[in-house]
Amino acid sequence: MDEVHCLTEWGNEFRPMYRNIGKFIKDLPNSPVVAAFSATVMPDDIPYIVKSLHMKNPVVHIGKLKRSNLSLKKAFVKNDAVRYAKVRKAVQKYGSKGKIVIYCTRVCDVEDMRDFLIEDCDISASAIALCHSRLSNRAEQEARFRSGEAHIMIATSTFGMGVNVPDIRLIIVSQLPFSVASFYQMAGRAGRDGKRAKALLLWNDADFQMNLDIISDTDDHAVEAANELYAICESSDDLHDAVIGCFAKEGE
Structure with a gap:
């Protein structure tokens, strides 16, 4: 799942659609491996994203944030x-x-x-x-x-x-x-x-x-x-x- 910040961001039209993804995952017959990506997720938003996507004990990786150019x-x-x-x-x-x-x-x-x-x-x-x-x-x-x-x-x-x-x-x-x-x-x-x-x-x-x-x-x-x-x-x-x-x- 890319652009996962849409789960929490105001001001974009994708927010309601993204909030249905967790329900889709939950209703699958087998629990899949879930990976979520974004360039801009606030630390305080991570627990909500994990819960919304029904992720279990996810590994959280934060890459380099500042772009020198x-x-x-x-x-x-x-x-x-x-x-x-x-x-x-x-x-x-x-x-x-x-x-x-x-x-x-x-x-x-x-x-x-x-x-x-x-x-x-x-x-x-x-x-x-x-x-x-x-x-x-x-x-x-x-x-x-x-x-x-x-x-x-x-x-x-x-x-x-x-x-x-x-x-x-x-x-x-x-x-x-x-x-x-x-x-x-x-x-x-x-x-x-x-x-x-x-x-x-x-x-x-x-x-x-x-x-x-x-x-x-x-x-x-x-x-x-x-x-x-x-x-x-x-x-x-x-x-x-x-x-x-x-x-x-x-x-x-």
Whole structure:
């Protein structure tokens, strides 16, 4: 079972489907060997994953967490005008270096970002691909991005599952994600060819409040995860070190 973080992550459409896998395993006539993999599982989530997948005394292996070729940076944006200005500057800087992915929280934000790039940044519509859950031609959009026909992908967290594009040079996470793990999943799409790449996280208090409103108060674990990322953004700590520290709470 790959991408096992989907069992616990808010903000992706795969969560309900993944939660049915444990039932499928339990109903099999013979108990199979189960292996689960992810690049971003929090230590506190491991017991839940083990229980959900009916694993018995599993061996837990945590590999190397920090990628030396990947730079993680954060920037507070007091309003959307500043947010879009940051996006414009980053896209102009990295546009000639390779592919770019811009992550947004909601489908409407994806569409607004596309309109901004076309109308305010003079980027051709043919250079942009989109990925979100409502698209009927999602596979075609992803193929355009992989081939290089479109060098910018604007997407919700839907983009990334099973996708391996090696030459992504820049990830812009344009709004605060739901958790540290969600952010690192997005950032980890960059620089898979081993060459230098950057992930830029843009955030403000309104993003955080929007996430809390989406989560509501029905899931304490999700609220804790949102608070953890917000605290990291507010701190003066190096973003990469702070993120890795969350995954290594109980030691590597």
